Amino acid sequence: MNGSRPTSAHGKLTPLLVVRIFLPFALGYFLSYLYRTVNAVIAPNLAADIGVDPSGLGLLTAAYFIAFASSQLPLGILLDRYGPRRIEATLLLFAAAGAYIFSRSDSLAGLAVGRALIGFGVSACLMAAFKAFVMWFPAPQLPLINGIQMTSGGLGALSATAPVESLLGIMDWRAVFLVLALATLAVALVVFFVVPDKTEDQPPDSPRNQLIGIGEVFSSPVFWRIAPWATLSQAAYLAIQGLWSGPWLRDVAGFDRRETAGMLLLVAAAMTAGYLLLGILANRLSRAGWKPLSVAVLGMLIFMLVQTLIVCGWVPDVRLVWMLFGFFGTSGILCYADLSQRFPARLAGRVNTGLNLLVFVVAFAAQWGIGAVIDLWPSTADGYAIPGYQAGFGVMLGLQAVALAWFLLAGRRQGRVRPVESNPTGPNGSRI
Secondary structure: OOOOOOEOOOOOEOHHHHHHHHHHHHHHHHHHHHHHHOHHHHHHHHHHHHOOOHHHHHHHHHHHHHHHHHOHHHHHHHHHHHOHHHHHHHHHHHHHHHHHHHHHOOOHHHHHHHHHHHHHHOOOHHHHHHHHHHHHOOHHHHHHHHHHHHHHHHHHHHHOOHHHHHHOOOOOHHHHHHHHHHHHHHHHHHHHHHOOOOOOOOOOOOHHHHHHHHHHHHOOHHHHHHHHHHHHHHHHHHHHHHHHHHHHHHHOOOOOHHHHHHHHHHHHHHHHHHHHHHHHHHHHHHHOOOOHHHHHHHHHHHHHHHHHHHHHOOOOOHHHHHHHHHHHOOHHHHHHHHHHHOOOHHHHHHHHHHHHHHHHHHHHHHHHHHHHHHOOOOOOOOOOOHHHHHHHHHHHHHHHHHHHHHHHHHHHHHOOOOOOOOOOOOOOOOOO
């Protein structure tokens, strides 16, 4: 099946080919985001069954991020040399194995190993999709197709909330992860046997040149002006939304499990809308000469304001504030598109994976670190102490404020930075 190329007589994409390319990668990214956020719902079950404290819960959940991050730099090289179909299908087998290990483990160490394998296994789900879309779809269609791909991740986050809570009413969390293991194995097979192959017009750079390109990215002042704030904004969002939002709603807002799952569903819905609507806004403004960074800066500032309300306890409407958290927490993703336009086209992929590396390393530290800070206060009979949440979330907000100051200071030093090479869509068409 992989040898066929179902295009029309004029070489255009057919509906069948679109389905064969888009749907398998959308399913993979759906699972990636589901795995990323599901622990926010099952956290009470893990704490009760395994007996982990907040620091341990943060560590085992954050193992996903550090394993995800470790693969980002070699991932770009592997995708270029072997193609997205083979790489994603292979890595998803590791995710399936990790979900199975997670479902069978009775210790913190076993759960962390399973969670790390899951993170490693889904690490290609977005970048492999971007790579495949560039290979197959016309450049003008890439902003739309990339936006829809991100929306599939939002649907995964939605499924990790109230639907998972409903499943916990008929099965335990171990059975849920066993089902996820089987689903991940099925998606790996779909990606391998359904996605077609295509030879690129130009051969990829040699591994040596690709490594040199990574050095060019990480030595660039342009990269380091934007990356710290974008990294800390995304890391705070991933760390809180993926784990600590659920316990906060329980301990601070006083929600029960059903209310918490329903609220997390609304947060995920707001996140899905944020990915789509902010991407559309940035795309339209770009036609008028605005850079994606303009929308990203405004969105990240509003995101910091929302975090300030949560940290200070000024939350007159919990649902509204947390939906704003979900919506504007996505704004940092626009920095990927902006950075891609500030580098030569040949480096855009490594720019994206380089920023991804920083985001997930810091998200690992943030998710674990917030738990460690919360653990400094004695737990109550009903959960964790409210000052612990304020301190943990406050540390992340303070770091973002420092990164914002650096962004402004570096901008003054650099003046107006002209892109090294015009690259309106980047090699992966990322305008999101």
